[in-house]
Amino acid sequence: MTSYEEAETEETVTCLHMTFYHPCQEDKMMFRCLNFCKREQLRVDETAKFGRDSSICRYNLIDSRVSRIQFSLQFYRKLNSSEFCFEIKNMSKKTKLIVDRTELGYLNKTDLPWKCIICFGDYQILTEMQEGESMDYFETYLRLAQMPFLQERCLPSLQPVPETGIFPSLFLSQDESPKEMDENESY
Amino acid sequence: MTSYEEAETEETVTCLHMTFYHPCQEDKMMFRCLNFCKREQLRVDETAKFGRDSSICRYNLIDSRVSRIQFSLQFYRKLNSSEFCFEIKNMSKKTKLIVDRTELGYLNKTDLPWKCIICFGDYQILTEMQEGESMDYFETYLRLAQMPFLQERCLPSLQPVPETGIFPSLFLSQDESPKEMDENESY
Numbered sequence: 001m002t003s004y005e006e007a008e009t010e011e012t013v014t015c016l017h018m019t020f021y022h023p024c025q026e027d028k029m030m031f032r033c034l035n036f037c038k039r040e041q042l043r044v045d046e047t048a049k050f051g052r053d054s055s056i057c058r059y060n061l062i063d064s065r066v067s068r069i070q071f072s073l074q075f076y077r078k079l080n081s082s083e084f085c086f087e088i089k090n091m092s093k094k095t096k097l098i099v100d101r102t103e104l105g106y107l108n109k110t111d112l113p114w115k116c117i118i119c120f121g122d123y124q125i126l127t128e129m130q131e132g133e134s135m136d137y138f139e140t141y142l143r144l145a146q147m148p149f150l151q152e153r154c155l156p157s158l159q160p161v162p163e164t165g166i167f168p169s170l171f172l173s174q175d176e177s178p179k180e181m182d183e184n185e186s187y
Numbered sequence: 188m189t190s191y192e193e194a195e196t197e198e199t200v201t202c203l204h205m206t207f208y209h210p211c212q213e214d215k216m217m218f219r220c221l222n223f224c225k226r227e228q229l230r231v232d233e234t235a236k237f238g239r240d241s242s243i244c245r246y247n248l249i250d251s252r253v254s255r256i257q258f259s260l261q262f263y264r265k266l267n268s269s270e271f272c273f274e275i276k277n278m279s280k281k282t283k284l285i286v287d288r289t290e291l292g293y294l295n296k297t298d299l300p301w302k303c304i305i306c307f308g309d310y311q312i313l314t315e316m317q318e319g320e321s322m323d324y325f326e327t328y329l330r331l332a333q334m335p336f337l338q339e340r341c342l343p344s345l346q347p348v349p350e351t352g353i354f355p356s357l358f359l360s361q362d363e364s365p366k367e368m369d370e371n372e373s374y
Contacts (some may be wrong), residue, residue, distance in 0.1 A: 044294060045278055047234060070294050076276060076295035089263060091232055107231060107264035111349050135293060
Protein backbone atom coordinates (compact mmCIF):
# COMPACT_ATOMS: atom_id res chain seq x y z
CA MET A 1 0.00 0.00 0.00
CA THR A 2 1.33 3.41 -0.83
CA SER A 3 1.05 6.15 1.72
CA TYR A 4 -1.51 7.74 -0.55
CA GLU A 5 -3.72 4.66 -0.36
CA GLU A 6 -3.27 4.51 3.38
CA ALA A 7 -4.61 8.00 3.72
CA GLU A 8 -8.22 8.50 4.66
CA THR A 9 -10.68 8.93 1.87
CA GLU A 10 -9.71 12.24 0.38
CA GLU A 11 -11.98 14.94 1.73
CA THR A 12 -13.41 17.72 -0.35
CA VAL A 13 -12.43 21.30 0.33
CA THR A 14 -14.82 24.26 0.37
CA CYS A 15 -14.02 26.41 -2.63
CA LEU A 16 -14.94 30.01 -3.30
CA HIS A 17 -15.24 30.61 -7.03
CA MET A 18 -14.61 34.24 -7.92
CA THR A 19 -15.04 35.66 -11.40
CA PHE A 20 -13.52 39.10 -11.91
CA TYR A 21 -14.51 41.86 -14.30
CA HIS A 22 -13.34 45.42 -14.87
CA PRO A 23 -14.25 47.45 -17.99
CA CYS A 24 -10.58 48.37 -18.56
CA GLN A 25 -9.10 44.97 -17.80
CA GLU A 26 -7.57 44.56 -21.26
CA ASP A 27 -5.84 47.93 -21.27
CA LYS A 28 -4.82 48.24 -17.67
CA MET A 29 -4.24 44.59 -16.88
CA MET A 30 -4.95 45.11 -13.19
CA PHE A 31 -5.59 41.39 -12.83
CA ARG A 32 -2.20 40.30 -14.18
CA CYS A 33 -0.98 39.08 -10.78
CA LEU A 34 -4.00 36.87 -10.12
CA ASN A 35 -3.65 33.18 -10.88
CA PHE A 36 -6.70 32.43 -12.93
CA CYS A 37 -8.09 28.94 -13.38
CA LYS A 38 -6.02 27.44 -10.60
CA ARG A 39 -7.19 26.26 -7.21
CA GLU A 40 -5.32 27.95 -4.38
CA GLN A 41 -5.44 26.37 -0.95
CA LEU A 42 -5.37 28.45 2.23
CA ARG A 43 -5.34 27.37 5.86
CA VAL A 44 -8.60 28.12 7.67
CA ASP A 45 -6.81 30.56 9.96
CA GLU A 46 -5.62 32.63 7.01
CA THR A 47 -7.42 35.77 5.93
CA ALA A 48 -7.59 36.09 2.15
CA LYS A 49 -6.68 39.72 1.42
CA PHE A 50 -7.27 41.46 -1.89
CA GLY A 51 -5.64 44.79 -2.69
CA ARG A 52 -2.77 46.83 -4.03
CA ASP A 53 -0.13 46.02 -1.42
CA SER A 54 1.53 42.79 -2.45
CA SER A 55 3.40 42.57 0.86
CA ILE A 56 0.09 42.11 2.69
CA CYS A 57 -2.33 40.84 0.06
CA ARG A 58 -2.12 37.35 -1.35
CA TYR A 59 -4.41 38.51 -4.16
CA ASN A 60 -2.82 41.54 -5.71
CA LEU A 61 -4.67 44.10 -7.87
CA ILE A 62 -2.31 46.28 -9.94
CA ASP A 63 -4.19 49.55 -9.88
CA SER A 64 -3.17 52.75 -8.11
CA ARG A 65 -6.82 53.46 -7.30
CA VAL A 66 -7.23 50.24 -5.40
CA SER A 67 -6.58 50.47 -1.66
CA ARG A 68 -3.60 48.86 0.01
CA ILE A 69 -6.08 46.24 1.23
CA GLN A 70 -9.42 46.53 -0.56
CA PHE A 71 -11.26 43.70 1.14
CA SER A 72 -10.61 40.52 3.04
CA LEU A 73 -12.32 37.17 3.36
CA GLN A 74 -12.38 34.84 6.30
CA PHE A 75 -13.67 31.30 6.52
CA TYR A 76 -15.72 30.16 9.49
CA ARG A 77 -18.39 27.77 10.64
CA LYS A 78 -21.85 28.98 11.59
CA LEU A 79 -22.84 28.60 15.21
CA ASN A 80 -24.97 25.50 15.92
CA SER A 81 -24.52 24.33 12.37
CA SER A 82 -22.06 22.33 10.34
CA GLU A 83 -22.30 24.89 7.57
CA PHE A 84 -19.21 26.75 6.43
CA CYS A 85 -19.40 30.35 5.38
CA PHE A 86 -17.22 33.17 4.08
CA GLU A 87 -17.33 36.61 5.59
CA ILE A 88 -16.20 39.66 3.65
CA LYS A 89 -14.83 42.85 5.23
CA ASN A 90 -14.31 46.16 3.49
CA MET A 91 -10.78 47.36 4.24
CA SER A 92 -10.94 50.49 2.05
CA LYS A 93 -11.47 53.88 3.64
CA LYS A 94 -12.32 55.57 0.36
CA THR A 95 -14.53 53.08 -1.44
CA LYS A 96 -17.74 51.35 -0.47
CA LEU A 97 -17.95 47.62 -1.00
CA ILE A 98 -21.28 46.36 -2.23
CA VAL A 99 -22.35 42.77 -1.65
CA ASP A 100 -25.59 42.24 -3.54
CA ARG A 101 -27.75 44.90 -1.87
CA THR A 102 -25.59 45.48 1.21
CA GLU A 103 -23.28 48.48 1.24
CA LEU A 104 -20.25 48.08 3.46
CA GLY A 105 -18.25 51.02 4.73
CA TYR A 106 -14.71 50.80 6.02
CA LEU A 107 -14.31 47.88 8.46
CA ASN A 108 -17.90 46.72 7.98
CA LYS A 109 -18.36 43.06 7.26
CA THR A 110 -21.07 40.67 6.18
CA ASP A 111 -21.56 37.04 5.28
CA LEU A 112 -21.20 36.20 1.61
CA PRO A 113 -24.42 34.70 0.28
CA TRP A 114 -23.97 31.36 -1.43
CA LYS A 115 -23.88 33.22 -4.76
CA CYS A 116 -23.49 36.96 -5.03
CA ILE A 117 -21.98 39.94 -6.80
CA ILE A 118 -19.38 42.05 -5.04
CA CYS A 119 -18.63 45.52 -6.42
CA PHE A 120 -16.31 48.38 -5.64
CA GLY A 121 -15.76 51.21 -8.10
CA ASP A 122 -15.88 49.61 -11.55
CA TYR A 123 -14.81 46.24 -10.25
CA GLN A 124 -17.34 43.42 -10.31
CA ILE A 125 -16.78 40.01 -8.82
CA LEU A 126 -19.25 37.16 -9.06
CA THR A 127 -18.71 34.70 -6.23
CA GLU A 128 -20.12 31.26 -5.76
CA MET A 129 -19.40 28.87 -2.95
CA GLN A 130 -18.79 25.19 -3.54
CA GLU A 131 -19.28 23.22 -0.35
CA GLY A 132 -16.61 20.90 1.02
CA GLU A 133 -15.78 18.95 4.16
CA SER A 134 -12.28 20.04 5.13
CA MET A 135 -11.93 21.75 8.49
CA ASP A 136 -8.28 22.61 7.80
CA TYR A 137 -8.29 24.32 4.45
CA PHE A 138 -10.39 26.27 2.04
CA GLU A 139 -9.73 27.07 -1.57
CA THR A 140 -10.23 29.87 -4.02
CA TYR A 141 -10.66 29.52 -7.76
CA LEU A 142 -10.41 32.71 -9.79
CA ARG A 143 -11.66 33.32 -13.29
CA LEU A 144 -11.76 36.29 -15.62
CA ALA A 145 -15.06 37.38 -17.17
CA GLN A 146 -15.24 38.92 -20.62
CA MET A 147 -18.56 40.61 -19.96
CA PRO A 148 -19.84 42.52 -16.95
CA PHE A 149 -22.39 40.94 -14.63
CA LEU A 150 -24.06 44.28 -14.08
CA GLN A 151 -24.82 46.69 -16.88
CA GLU A 152 -24.05 49.78 -14.88
CA ARG A 153 -21.49 50.75 -12.35
CA CYS A 154 -22.78 49.10 -9.26
CA LEU A 155 -24.44 51.16 -6.63
CA PRO A 156 -26.83 50.22 -3.91
CA SER A 157 -30.33 49.99 -5.24
CA LEU A 158 -33.70 50.00 -3.65
CA GLN A 159 -34.98 47.81 -6.44
CA PRO A 160 -35.84 44.20 -5.58
CA VAL A 161 -33.06 41.80 -6.42
CA PRO A 162 -33.75 38.31 -7.81
CA GLU A 163 -32.75 35.46 -5.55
CA THR A 164 -29.85 34.51 -7.78
CA GLY A 165 -28.22 37.73 -6.68
CA ILE A 166 -27.69 38.74 -10.30
CA PHE A 167 -29.55 41.88 -11.07
CA PRO A 168 -29.66 43.13 -14.64
CA SER A 169 -29.34 46.84 -14.10
CA LEU A 170 -28.88 49.42 -11.43
CA PHE A 171 -29.20 53.15 -11.56
CA LEU A 172 -26.51 55.74 -11.29
CA SER A 173 -27.08 58.29 -8.61
CA GLN A 174 -26.66 61.98 -9.48
CA ASP A 175 -23.34 62.40 -7.78
CA GLU A 176 -21.63 59.40 -9.24
CA SER A 177 -19.46 59.27 -12.34
CA PRO A 178 -21.19 59.29 -15.72
CA LYS A 179 -21.87 56.17 -17.75
CA GLU A 180 -19.20 57.03 -20.29
CA MET A 181 -16.09 57.52 -18.30
CA ASP A 182 -12.79 58.98 -19.27
CA GLU A 183 -10.23 56.27 -18.68
CA ASN A 184 -8.37 58.49 -16.25
CA GLU A 185 -11.52 58.91 -14.31
CA SER A 186 -12.40 55.27 -14.11
CA TYR A 187 -11.72 53.42 -10.92
CA MET B 188 6.58 73.67 16.19
CA THR B 189 7.74 70.13 16.49
CA SER B 190 6.28 67.53 14.19
CA TYR B 191 4.49 66.16 17.20
CA GLU B 192 2.72 69.45 17.73
CA GLU B 193 1.88 69.70 14.06
CA ALA B 194 0.10 66.39 14.20
CA GLU B 195 -3.66 66.34 14.52
CA THR B 196 -5.11 66.11 17.97
CA GLU B 197 -4.04 62.69 19.09
CA GLU B 198 -6.87 60.25 18.62
CA THR B 199 -7.73 57.58 21.11
CA VAL B 200 -7.37 53.93 20.20
CA THR B 201 -9.86 51.18 21.04
CA CYS B 202 -8.25 48.94 23.61
CA LEU B 203 -9.19 45.42 24.62
CA HIS B 204 -8.21 44.79 28.22
CA MET B 205 -7.63 41.10 28.89
CA THR B 206 -6.94 39.68 32.32
CA PHE B 207 -5.64 36.11 32.32
CA TYR B 208 -5.96 33.41 34.94
CA HIS B 209 -4.97 29.75 35.12
CA PRO B 210 -4.91 27.77 38.39
CA CYS B 211 -1.37 26.53 37.67
CA GLN B 212 0.05 29.80 36.38
CA GLU B 213 2.71 30.03 39.07
CA ASP B 214 4.05 26.52 38.54
CA LYS B 215 3.70 26.18 34.81
CA MET B 216 4.28 29.77 33.79
CA MET B 217 2.28 29.37 30.61
CA PHE B 218 1.89 33.14 30.43
CA ARG B 219 5.61 33.89 30.50
CA CYS B 220 5.66 35.06 26.87
CA LEU B 221 2.81 37.53 27.28
CA ASN B 222 3.72 41.16 27.80
CA PHE B 223 1.65 42.15 30.79
CA CYS B 224 0.81 45.75 31.64
CA LYS B 225 1.91 47.09 28.28
CA ARG B 226 -0.27 48.43 25.50
CA GLU B 227 0.33 46.63 22.21
CA GLN B 228 -0.84 48.26 19.02
CA LEU B 229 -2.06 46.23 16.05
CA ARG B 230 -3.20 47.36 12.62
CA VAL B 231 -6.95 46.92 12.09
CA ASP B 232 -6.30 44.36 9.36
CA GLU B 233 -4.33 42.16 11.74
CA THR B 234 -5.89 39.16 13.44
CA ALA B 235 -4.77 38.79 17.02
CA LYS B 236 -3.99 35.11 17.45
CA PHE B 237 -3.53 33.37 20.80
CA GLY B 238 -2.01 29.90 21.00
CA ARG B 239 0.96 27.61 21.30
CA ASP B 240 2.58 28.21 17.92
CA SER B 241 4.77 31.28 18.25
CA SER B 242 5.38 31.37 14.49
CA ILE B 243 1.70 32.15 13.93
CA CYS B 244 0.46 33.60 17.23
CA ARG B 245 1.45 37.02 18.42
CA TYR B 246 0.18 36.01 21.87
CA ASN B 247 1.96 32.85 22.80
CA LEU B 248 0.76 30.43 25.52
CA ILE B 249 3.50 28.03 26.66
CA ASP B 250 1.44 24.95 27.32
CA SER B 251 1.49 21.70 25.35
CA ARG B 252 -2.27 21.32 25.90
CA VAL B 253 -3.03 24.59 24.19
CA SER B 254 -3.75 24.35 20.47
CA ARG B 255 -1.41 25.72 17.83
CA ILE B 256 -3.92 28.55 17.53
CA GLN B 257 -6.44 28.52 20.37
CA PHE B 258 -8.50 31.53 19.39
CA SER B 259 -8.28 34.66 17.34
CA LEU B 260 -9.70 38.17 17.58
CA GLN B 261 -10.58 40.54 14.81
CA PHE B 262 -11.55 44.17 15.01
CA TYR B 263 -14.41 45.53 12.92
CA ARG B 264 -17.09 48.18 12.75
CA LYS B 265 -20.74 47.29 13.07
CA LEU B 266 -22.91 47.80 10.01
CA ASN B 267 -24.86 51.09 10.05
CA SER B 268 -23.11 52.16 13.22
CA SER B 269 -19.92 53.91 14.21
CA GLU B 270 -19.41 51.33 16.93
CA PHE B 271 -16.30 49.18 16.94
CA CYS B 272 -16.41 45.60 18.07
CA PHE B 273 -14.18 42.58 18.56
CA GLU B 274 -15.11 39.20 17.23
CA ILE B 275 -13.64 36.02 18.69
CA LYS B 276 -13.20 32.76 16.78
CA ASN B 277 -12.38 29.38 18.29
CA MET B 278 -9.45 27.89 16.38
CA SER B 279 -9.11 24.76 18.52
CA LYS B 280 -10.47 21.45 17.25
CA LYS B 281 -10.26 19.81 20.65
CA THR B 282 -11.46 22.44 23.09
CA LYS B 283 -14.65 24.46 23.28
CA LEU B 284 -14.33 28.18 23.80
CA ILE B 285 -16.90 29.71 26.10
CA VAL B 286 -17.78 33.38 25.86
CA ASP B 287 -20.11 34.16 28.76
CA ARG B 288 -22.94 31.73 27.97
CA THR B 289 -22.06 31.01 24.35
CA GLU B 290 -20.17 27.83 23.57
CA LEU B 291 -18.08 27.98 20.43
CA GLY B 292 -16.91 24.89 18.59
CA TYR B 293 -14.04 24.84 16.12
CA LEU B 294 -14.27 27.75 13.65
CA ASN B 295 -17.35 29.20 15.35
CA LYS B 296 -17.21 32.89 16.12
CA THR B 297 -19.16 35.47 18.05
CA ASP B 298 -18.97 39.13 19.02
CA LEU B 299 -17.30 39.88 22.31
CA PRO B 300 -19.69 41.61 24.66
CA TRP B 301 -18.39 44.88 26.05
CA LYS B 302 -17.30 42.98 29.16
CA CYS B 303 -17.17 39.21 29.34
CA ILE B 304 -15.39 36.10 30.50
CA ILE B 305 -13.76 33.79 27.99
CA CYS B 306 -12.88 30.25 29.06
CA PHE B 307 -11.23 27.21 27.56
CA GLY B 308 -10.08 24.32 29.70
CA ASP B 309 -8.86 25.85 32.96
CA TYR B 310 -8.02 29.16 31.32
CA GLN B 311 -10.14 32.17 32.24
CA ILE B 312 -9.84 35.55 30.58
CA LEU B 313 -11.81 38.57 31.64
CA THR B 314 -12.09 41.03 28.76
CA GLU B 315 -13.28 44.59 28.76
CA MET B 316 -13.36 46.94 25.83
CA GLN B 317 -12.29 50.56 26.11
CA GLU B 318 -13.68 52.62 23.27
CA GLY B 319 -11.46 54.69 21.01
CA GLU B 320 -11.62 56.63 17.75
CA SER B 321 -8.79 55.25 15.63
CA MET B 322 -9.79 53.57 12.39
CA ASP B 323 -6.23 52.38 11.76
CA TYR B 324 -5.21 50.63 14.95
CA PHE B 325 -6.49 48.83 17.96
CA GLU B 326 -4.68 47.92 21.14
CA THR B 327 -4.53 45.14 23.64
CA TYR B 328 -3.60 45.47 27.28
CA LEU B 329 -2.93 42.24 29.14
CA ARG B 330 -2.91 41.69 32.87
CA LEU B 331 -2.46 38.70 35.14
CA ALA B 332 -5.09 37.87 37.77
CA GLN B 333 -4.16 36.32 41.07
CA MET B 334 -7.64 34.92 41.65
CA PRO B 335 -10.07 33.18 39.31
CA PHE B 336 -13.12 35.01 37.99
CA LEU B 337 -15.16 31.83 38.12
CA GLN B 338 -15.12 29.48 41.06
CA GLU B 339 -15.31 26.34 38.95
CA ARG B 340 -13.84 25.21 35.74
CA CYS B 341 -16.01 26.97 33.24
CA LEU B 342 -18.61 25.04 31.41
CA PRO B 343 -21.74 26.14 29.67
CA SER B 344 -24.50 26.68 32.16
CA LEU B 345 -28.21 26.98 31.88
CA GLN B 346 -28.23 29.26 34.91
CA PRO B 347 -29.05 32.90 34.32
CA VAL B 348 -25.97 35.10 34.10
CA PRO B 349 -25.87 38.60 35.57
CA GLU B 350 -25.49 41.40 33.05
CA THR B 351 -21.94 42.09 34.11
CA GLY B 352 -21.04 38.79 32.55
CA ILE B 353 -19.39 37.69 35.78
CA PHE B 354 -21.14 34.66 37.15
CA PRO B 355 -20.10 33.40 40.54
CA SER B 356 -20.24 29.68 40.01
CA LEU B 357 -20.88 27.05 37.42
CA PHE B 358 -21.37 23.36 37.73
CA LEU B 359 -19.15 20.56 36.58
CA SER B 360 -20.82 18.04 34.36
CA GLN B 361 -20.36 14.33 35.09
CA ASP B 362 -17.88 13.66 32.34
CA GLU B 363 -15.58 16.57 33.04
CA SER B 364 -12.46 16.52 35.14
CA PRO B 365 -12.91 16.59 38.93
CA LYS B 366 -12.61 19.73 41.03
CA GLU B 367 -9.33 18.60 42.52
CA MET B 368 -7.18 17.90 39.56
CA ASP B 369 -3.90 16.15 39.34
CA GLU B 370 -1.49 18.65 37.90
CA ASN B 371 -0.75 16.38 34.98
CA GLU B 372 -4.40 16.18 34.22
CA SER B 373 -5.08 19.87 34.27
CA TYR B 374 -5.52 21.69 31.02
